[in-house]
Amino acid sequence: MSTVIPLPKLQPVVRNSMSEQVYRQLRDGLMSGRFTPGQKLTIRGLAEALGSSPMPVREALQRLQAENAFDMSDSSRLRVATLTVDQLREVRDARVALEGLLAERAALHVTSEDKSVFLDLYKRIQTAVDTDDQPGYLWNNFAFHRRIYQTANARLILSVVENFWLLMGPCFALVAPDHAHLQRSMDAHTRILEALATGDGAAARAAVTDDIMQAATSLERLLLRRHHTDKSRTALKRASKI
Secondary structure (H helix, E strand, C coil), rough: CCCCCCCCCCCCCCCCCCHHHHHHHHHHHHCCCCCCCCEEECCHHHHHHHHHCCHHHHHHHHHHCCCCCCCCCCCEEEEEECCCCCHHHHHHCCCCCCCHHHHHHHHHCCCHHHHHHHHHHHHHHHHHHCCCCCHHHHHHHHHHHHHHHHHHHCHHHHHHHHHHHHHHHHHHHHHHHCCHHHHHHHHHHHHHHHHHHHHHHHHHHHHHHHHHHHHHHHHHHHHHHHHHHHHHHHHHHHHHHC
16 A cells, blocks of 8 residues: 655645646746655645646646656556656766856856855755754755856756756655755855855856765665665565465
């Protein structure tokens, strides 16, 4: 019997441009790790959580499915996409190239106002780590990186990166309970912040690359461990039927 994973807390939306608001909130929720890989979703459940009618939710889910954010389960129900190890490595390499470029560009465009925002988000992430606030860490980590990349003034590149986040965001929820991983990530965030403060594009790229690689390494270990566990369970079930 599968475990029912509760939905994350969602904010009710107003009725103007309802479909777009539903889409944006679900998209941000996926990118920031508020859903988990393989989590099954229903239109009714999401509509109730959002304070929406089913139609805008259905439209939003169709858009997100077209962006590869969802798989179709055996029972024809939508579920949050799950990455294979090969897919994780492919996304990792693309993120290193594109997010590294965005960080480098951001260092050349950063303003005093940007630095203040970066520092505030950095402090929020640190507080979340110190208090073991996993949802707070995931959201503020997402906001920190997106704010930095927005500063790069490269909207086309950012839109591609966000498509990768749709796949990676739910995976981040799997490593958030690992306090050692979060501390390593904070070290990278500290170097990102310092590089942006001094306008050092090469250092910003290097620190972002390190952050991505560390997360990908932790996720790869976890996915491989889960794969081996699933294979063992399947073998046991087959053996029990003999």
